[in-house]
Amino acid sequence: MTDLSDAPVASPDQMGKPDELGFFGEFGGRYVGEPLIGACQEVEDAFVDAWGDPAFRAEFLHVLNTYGGRPSPTTECHNLSEQLGCRLLLKREDLNHTGSHKINNVIGQALLAKRMGKTRLIAETGAGQHGVATATAAALLGMSCTVYMGEVDMKRQALNVFRMRLLGTEVVPAMSGSRTLKDAVNEAMRAWVSEVGDTHYCLGSVMGPHPYPWMVRTFHEIIGIEAKEQVQAITGGLPDVAVACVGGGSNAAGLFAGFADDPSVRLVGAEPAGGAAAGRGVPAIVHGMRAYFMQDEVGQVLEAESISAGLDYPGLGPEHSHLAATKRAEYFPVTDDEVLEAFKLLSRTEGIIPALESAHAIAWVAKAKDELQGQTVLVNMSGRGDKDVEQVQDVLIARGEM
Amino acid sequence: MMTVADVRAPSLEAYLTERRSQRRLLMPYVTAGVCPDWLELVDAVIDAGADAIEIGIPFSDPAIDGTTIQEATVVALDAGMTPGKALAELKERPFGVPLIAMTHYNLVYRHGHERFATDMVEAGCWASILPDLPFEHAGEWTAAADAVGVENVLLAAPVTSDERLAQVAEKTGGFVYVVSTMGTTGARGAVDDAAGALATRVKSVTDKPAVIGFGISNGETAVAAAEHADGVITASALMRRILDGASIEEAASLVAEIRTALDEAYPPGS
Numbered sequence: 001m002t003d004l005s006d007a008p009v010a011s012p013d014q015m016g017k018p019d020e021l022g023f024f025g026e027f028g029g030r031y032v033g034e035p036l037i038g039a040c041q042e043v044e045d046a047f048v049d050a051w052g053d054p055a056f057r058a059e060f061l062h063v064l065n066t067y068g069g070r071p072s073p074t075t076e077c078h079n080l081s082e083q084l085g086c087r088l089l090l091k092r093e094d095l096n097h098t099g100s101h102k103i104n105n106v107i108g109q110a111l112l113a114k115r116m117g118k119t120r121l122i123a124e125t126g127a128g129q130h131g132v133a134t135a136t137a138a139a140l141l142g143m144s145c146t147v148y149m150g151e152v153d154m155k156r157q158a159l160n161v162f163r164m165r166l167l168g169t170e171v172v173p174a175m176s177g178s179r180t181l182k183d184a185v186n187e188a189m190r191a192w193v194s195e196v197g198d199t200h201y202c203l204g205s206v207m208g209p210h211p212y213p214w215m216v217r218t219f220h221e222i223i224g225i226e227a228k229e230q231v232q233a234i235t236g237g238l239p240d241v242a243v244a245c246v247g248g249g250s251n252a253a254g255l256f257a258g259f260a261d262d263p264s265v266r267l268v269g270a271e272p273a274g275g276a277a278a279g280r281g282v283p284a285i286v287h288g289m290r291a292y293f294m295q296d297e298v299g300q301v302l303e304a305e306s307i308s309a310g311l312d313y314p315g316l317g318p319e320h321s322h323l324a325a326t327k328r329a330e331y332f333p334v335t336d337d338e339v340l341e342a343f344k345l346l347s348r349t350e351g352i353i354p355a356l357e358s359a360h361a362i363a364w365v366a367k368a369k370d371e372l373q374g375q376t377v378l379v380n381m382s383g384r385g386d387k388d389v390e391q392v393q394d395v396l397i398a399r400g401e402m
Numbered sequence: 403m404m405t406v407a408d409v410r411a412p413s414l415e416a417y418l419t420e421r422r423s424q425r426r427l428l429m430p431y432v433t434a435g436v437c438p439d440w441l442e443l444v445d446a447v448i449d450a451g452a453d454a455i456e457i458g459i460p461f462s463d464p465a466i467d468g469t470t471i472q473e474a475t476v477v478a479l480d481a482g483m484t485p486g487k488a489l490a491e492l493k494e495r496p497f498g499v500p501l502i503a504m505t506h507y508n509l510v511y512r513h514g515h516e517r518f519a520t521d522m523v524e525a526g527c528w529a530s531i532l533p534d535l536p537f538e539h540a541g542e543w544t545a546a547a548d549a550v551g552v553e554n555v556l557l558a559a560p561v562t563s564d565e566r567l568a569q570v571a572e573k574t575g576g577f578v579y580v581v582s583t584m585g586t587t588g589a590r591g592a593v594d595d596a597a598g599a600l601a602t603r604v605k606s607v608t609d610k611p612a613v614i615g616f617g618i619s620n621g622e623t624a625v626a627a628a629e630h631a632d633g634v635i636t637a638s639a640l641m642r643r644i645l646d647g648a649s650i651e652e653a654a655s656l657v658a659e660i661r662t663a664l665d666e667a668y669p670p671g672s
């Protein structure tokens with residue numbers, strides 16, 4: 001087995017490897033049933049081996065660059081900067097193939113699955129972005145694919161359901177519980193148990209049992225690594241603040257990894273007010289991990305409520321839970337109304353229609369502008385808003401704003 | 403304030419080890435709150451020939467459960483069932499057989515390890531089954547459970563390696579829960595071939611009772627499963643009857659049918 005110490009880690013001090021049981025501080029672990037213990041171990045062994053292999057990392061980067069559209073640029077937003085009084089830069093993950101940061105992780109896991117000899121991918125999806133990315137990677141690598149999606153989300157994101165089907169993927173509605181992202185995760189875990197032989201579970205965020213939180217973050221570190229170089233090229237220095245929206249936390253983890261060991265850079269996660277796991281959560285053991293979750297007083301998981309399906313998750317990945325507990329990163333809630341305003345604001349001032357998820361990060365910047373005066377603020381534009389325009393149109397019409 | 407000396411569970415392992423020398427073990431499962439008179443259901447199932455009962459405490463995100471137990475969980479949660487309520491209701495009446503609390507670990511964690519263990523013992527629960535708590539992470543719970551005599555049952559799956567199986571067999575309390583198939587809980591028409599093979603592997607590394615669960619839906623599947631094991635657990639098939647509106651007697655008759663089939667195939671005392 002190759003030692004991963006050979007492989008690059010962007011911020012070894014603050015965002016390094018979890019311990020051997022998969023914990024970041026008090027958070028993480030592998031809380032799964034006995035039938036999945038071996039499967040998680042197999043993924044861990046394969047990932048450690050692959051990431052320690054320069055040939056695998058070269059292939060990963062090659063596919064991201066020639067197929068995924070990397071490197072994604074960093075854009076300076078002159079108009080909005082002037083309006084807000086800070087120097088606003090956007091890391092443009094919205095320009096990636098399939099329209100969001102999700103493709104980084106999916107390419108990594110799909111290549112890993114191939115290397116493990118798996119022929120099938122399964123995934124959960126909320127907004128459908130991770131589902132579309134997984135369906136895309138499956139098509140590219142000639143693998144079959146099934147995506148579990150909450151029935152409620154299938155209605156909210158009908159176009160992404162069609163995209164997945166067009167890409168040759170089977171989309172299965174998750175009918176249990178709140179019929180959103182958390183239930184899609186349950187459904188995918190159940191399916192994986194009976195299919196572990198030929199199937200890789202391509203989890204879509206920095207959550208779930210070890211090694212997923214660590215592995216998914218590692219595949220997204222490219223966001224922070226590129227952004228750091230680009231910001232330095234534009235400004236000659238580091239940003240004062242790095243901001244990202246947080247559902248499970250993958251795009252934020254990727255961005256933060258570029259700056260976590262630079263103590264002058266403030267790390268900020270924007271959570272939906274209706275799914276504020278860092279703000280309103282308490283430690284829980286759900287979805288294979290110990291992490292912050294919104295729960296009732298006896299420990300039943302609460303349903304998240306957000307205008308953006310991709311952030312409709314009541315938990316927060318374990319590494320973010322750790323970064324929150326140690327105060328290396330800060331997490332703030334933004335409301336649906338603030339998000340809609342930010343959605344319109346960025347569209348009008350910069351000609352960039354953000355995903356509703358990413359609009360959370362812009363919403364925090366707009367809200368916190370007084371404390372950000374004169375600062376360089378780097379926002380991860382995790383995805384583009386094409387998938388959301390119909391939903392936003394309906395809301396604005398209903399409110400008489402259009 | 404209760405002290406440790408006030409409550410202590412008898413050993414489930416000793417009880418089952420004694421009992422298996424007489425007959426094949428039958429351990430049905432009932433979701434707390436699956437019907438308003440769920441305690442009567444427990445009584446009826448005991449009368450029908452159960453050696454112990456698993457009490458499922460419903461959790462909002464039952465990731466290891468198939469559709470039937472999920473449905474039972476939703477019914478119970480909608481009826482307001484909580485861990486505290488389930489244990490308090492059980493405490494109100496004596497049952498003639500040991501109870502085993504089965505739930506997801508988060509409810510134990512949130513309730514508090516010591517408090518959960520004590521409340522379990524007072525409710526007549528001698529053991530716990532927490533399928534999403536692998537032994538690597540179980541230290542805090544087993545310390546609290548040990549202090550009051552509660553045994554923690556570990557599961558073995560068809561894919562569990564020999565090395566890990568030996569650890570499971572050594573660390574489990576009460577019995578080894580032999581998961582018959584690679585899947586979620588749920589009634590099946592036939593018992594997976596993997597079940598017998600796994601039970602045989604378990605038997606080769608431990609004398610602790612080995613009990614097969616997942617997919618035991620009637621006398622036939624129970625008899626097939628019990629060939630290589632000390633007994634069976636039946637859950638989804640029983641809950642299915644209740645969810646479909648069967649009376650307590652009709653539901654309990656499934657347990658009686660399995661009891662009879664087991665005793666005919668493996669005559670008591672033989």
Ligand SMILES: Cc1ncc(COP(=O)(O)O)c(C=O)c1O
Pocket residue numbers: 100101126127128129130204205206245246247248249250251252309310311355357358382383384
């Ligand atoms: C564009 C976009 N951003 C963010 C997210 C949230 O995921 P995470 O918190 O893992 O970055 C999603 C999820 O679907 C998304 O589509």
